[in-house]
Amino acid sequence: MRLRADLAILLLLVFLALAFIATRIASFVRIFFEHSGIALTQDEVAIAHNSTSNPDRRPQLIPKIIHQVFHNWRDPGNETIPSDWDDLRQSCIDLNPTWEYKLWTEKTSREFIATHYPWFLTTYDGYSFPVQRVDTVRYFLLLHYGGIYLDLDNGCLADLTPLLYYPAWITDGGRGALSNNILGARPNHPFWTLLTNSLIPYNYNYFFPYVTISYASGQWFETDIWQKYHALLPAPGKDGTQENRLFRIMMDDRPEADPWLYFSQARGGTWVNWDNRMFLWIGDHLILLALGVCGIVGLVWWAMARTVCRKNRGYAKLKSKHKDDDV
Structure with a gap:
């Protein structure tokens, strides 16, 4: 149970960190689109x-x-x-x-x-x-x-x-x-x-x-x-x-x-x-870059979810060697 709780807390922290990063990215990306x-x-x-x-x-x-x-x-x-x-x-x-x-x-x-x-x-x-x-x-x-x-x-x-x-x-x-x-x-x-x-x-x-x-x-x-x-x-x-x-x-x-x-x-x-050309390319491919970031975030989330599921399946109840112990 303790491991499950720790993993749940870890996932929550990762989710909050990703949400914060996503918010910052959204705030940053708006610079390059329609303006007030x-x-x-x-x-x-x-x-x-x-x-x-x-x-x-x-x-x-x-x-x-x-x-x-x-x-x-x-x-x-x-x-x-x-x-x-x-x-x-x-x-x-x-x-x-x-x-x-x-x-x-x-x-x-x-x-x-x-x-x-x-x-x-x-x-x-x-x-x-x-x-x-x-x-x-x-x-x-x-x-x-x-x-x-x-x-x-x-x-x-x-x-x-x-x-x-x-x-x-x-x-x-x-x-x-x-x-x-x-x-x-x-x-x-x-x-x-x-x-x-x-x-x-x-x-x-x-x-x-x-x-x-x-x-x-x-x-x-x-x-x-x-x-x-x-x-x-x-x-x-x-x-x-x-x-x-x-x-x-x-x-x-x-x-x-x-x-x-x-x-x-x-x-x-x-x-x-030296980095101007790289960022000019990024500026011309913002949608492609955004899709790539979303894909990486999704992949990380999927990998962590699979890890949690595997951990959970490892807690099967062991049968006792003595009948009297299974009460």
């Missing part, structure tokens, strides 16, 4: 702007500031931007001449964090991968100043003014996690508050460089917080405003997708690590 927020195509942004010429009817929410970040971790101290990136940067300056342009270097980024968010400086300095500092400083810049952030491998194709009438937006490539390469927000939007406050709790080393970068500070992290933020909001319309709601600007970069109207894209991948 109000989806807008670039055409819809342009049409809304062109049909609303009266600024009193549609107030500008985002200040006219363009942020870009250049940290030369391959040659520290060298602040010379590669020529192709410099051309992209100049396209944004030329097409938005009345905007303030801010280029944040490794030095000025750290000074900004130290001055305005000193509570985060230890975490900022302690990141294992330099790109994590580029990831995180952009979030604090949008929280503090507002404006539009672009990676240096993105340029501009048009005046960005039509994008200033939404309180906070993010880009959605339509496949997998949301993107953090192009972002827009008014200052002090509650989403960016939640995002920046979540950086320290998410700061773990997940062994794989790609996972650590993506889930501790990058796109996966941002997408997970995006979903959590929306879960905290009242149902659409109940708060009477869209001020705290978020928008997804659809920007699929596949050849068959709609052409981009506001931004261009050049080379990237400056932070690629």
